[in-house]
Amino acid sequence: MAEKSSGDGRGAAGAAGAGAGTGTDGITKIGRRVLRLRTERGFTQRQLAEPAYTAAYVSTLESGKVRPSEAALRHLAGRLGVTYEELTTGRSPRDATRLRAGLTDARRALATGAGEDAAERFRELHAEADRLGFAEERAAALLGLGDCALESGELTAARGHFEAAEALLADEPLPRRVPAIRGRAIAHLLAGELRYSCYLLESAIDELNASGLHDPSALLLLYTAVIAPYMDMGAHARAVRAAELALALAPSVDDPGLVARMHRGVARTLIAEGRTAEADASLAKAQELYEQLRIHTDLAHCHWMRGYVHAQDGNLKRAERELRIARDMLASKRAALFTVLVEVELADVLRRRGRTAEAEALLLPLLARTPASGSPDAWASGQPAGEPEAAGLTAERGAVHAGGAHRLLGLIADERGDAESAEEHYCAALSLLERTGAAGDLADLCRLLGDLLRREGRLEAAMDAYRTGLGHRAAPGTTTLGPAPAEPPV
Template sequence: MNARRTAGRGAGPDEDPGAVGRRVQRLRTERGLTQRQLAEPAYTPAYVSTLEAGRVRPSEAAVRHLAERLGVTYEELATGRPAHLATALRLGLVEAQRTLATGAAEDAAAAYARLLDEALRHGLDDERASALLGLGHCALETGDLPSAREHFEAAERLLADAPLPRRAPAVRGRAVAHLLAGELRYACYLLESAIDALNTSGLQDPGALLLLYTAAIAPYMDMGAHARAAQAAELALALAPQVSDPELVAGLHRSVARTLLAAGRTAEADASLSRAAEIYQQLQIRTELAHCRWMRGYVHAQDGDLSGAETELRAARDMLASKRASLYTAQVEVELADVLRRRGKAAQARELLHRLLGELHPDRGSIHAGGAHRLLGLIHEEQGEPESAEEHYVTALALLERAGAAGDLADICRLLGDLLRRTGRPEAAMDAYRTGLGHRASPGTTTLGPSPARPPTA
């Protein structure tokens, strides 16, 4: 066989053979090489000429030979991407993630947007998906829930052909966005669907399952489905020893604390939060650390330590405000207002709640908006203003019914019923009590019905 090979047919690395030829011609000219000098000893000058004219699709072997002669990488010649571009983009994504953890979400979003544009320009789909996930998390932190959903949905579409564990972070992000918007059942549907698909597909990925089970705890708790939340926590804890990502483990401990609190195990909940906070402190993830302090404030309030609760909640509020995490800041302030009311600072609590209601609305934190109206109802009732109290209770009831927050609904129905009874409207009071009993009888009805499948290894 003649050692001076001609072109391989149909095996080229680039959809457009002319693109490779143009790159070869540009690089050859820049280096002052003739076609003969570039071609020999493996190819002919005529082959290089034909390639540069875009009339032949080069084989992989041809591209590798030409790349070596031109002093570039195979990938750079085959795709036009600068050498080490993917590595540089991945480093940029890590830095953007660090900015989100320690600084303002807007700054991180600007970095993610630049990286997304560059990844799109060079056709790097994995890096595009990571940048979209980052943008989704930035939007969650700033409270822009529609944008968050769009970014997570775009990432999921981009990864449509990837294994389900690779798509799990996008599914989890979408679910959190719907949860924060008060769409609890749909959040559960997304998470349960992904969990069942993972458990029945044989794609055993402890990290993905842990991420999804942990994310399911919050909507279960808000829906009053405490048994399901406890089951999800149990399954997540069983998976934890197989997971090496400390951030995933910290998220588990923070979420499990909610189930422990609901069971009255405050000491264990506090210990779980301490473990999570220690990891977040080491990782310097300020938003999640603030969430731990937020929950510790709630633990103190449950124990009757209102002074300690106020200290923790103010610290959490200040940390979130410094990161301009507006939605989370407003949610913490609802909890803070409750503590202020219980400490006899009704005027401060009332002023704070009225300001917050301009930031919380049905599509942005409906459960906490309902909580704010509930607290205002209590304050007005304690101050002898039953008509204003009733107005706030009814508004809270509408918000919580829309979200499907069964446990909170039963409580607001009781408060409204008691108020109606005291103001001489027993029939209306009975209707409110019946509504509350209905929510107590069927808490946490999720879209799929049965609870998610257990992983075979749990």
């Protein structure tokens, strides 16, 4: 029997079509796969080779010393009882379908149930995808693990999962990597690293537009995500423009969950412009979509944002009701970090309704550490190195809301005449917000501190506080952000 090899005139094209690659690594992997499958089925090399090939050819193929032709691989796949694609790529269609179904179930569990249960399922799927060598499914499982970690407030773990997913997809087009980039940016945002969060999102937007990859879904994901850090940094004009572009892109996107997320993000810019009725209408659209899709976490975020809208509009009773719904939904999902962030905003509403004791009782447990002295640094320092992540707010975990909690406690102390405690809280808030670059709230905080110091007769210190506040109000966001990203042709 004449031995057939890549010299049959179809070898190079066959190898490329087989996915064996041009290097020896792909050839070696196929050889090992043939050896494993042959051994599992109890075939000898001669039994596998006949009638078209020789045992010697199978031997050299299994050792990675010959580049197999497409014809040879199709023959071997038929003898081994697998598909040509499974033999050349290692991807069994049955395994791939089963893994994708498992990932869909895990996503549904994350949307409707507790994050810990979903995380356990994602871990199992990641291990199986790793064993099978399925990079795409491994990346999807890592994205799921990252989202679970965001819910529970494990920001370091979340960043690690998103970075690993991005690395697995390094050779894929940028739109495929956007969910991982967005997840990493949100983890940095929640850690108080607003400038770096903006950098990640703006860089991806620039790269997409500069390369001509005007993928509407990817761009919508990025523009929606960048609104929050823009607003916290006081870059309102950029936030509004991002919202306008997101609205323009939405008709080109088929994913209802993504469109709902866009409406939720855009609402914040509408609130800043005083367009509360439009903001509430956008949130109502998002809420309807989330209810149809049974996405509980995002539905809770909608209630949260609607509470914020009503608070800004002065309807404190409705604000309290929406925020309590959001808190209960997030707590039932054991979304620890998001739950405490909502509680800070609920405490603000309670204080404005005159229920300061309730507000204070809600806020104090949220701050992971209390100061050992009157030093503002004691409040802002967070937890010492080596300790596990705390359940409350620190300089590295929910820093913007930690600053908000200290600001509220300062107001409560100020209102009851405890100037020393009020100053401690204002200074702690100032330290946190300056560290994060949250210019949007700094000017008002400096005014509160300046007023307190002036009443205490410390005029020079009061002037310093006012000057700091004026500096932040004069050019919001411009000291930390470079040129705005390029815009897509929408």
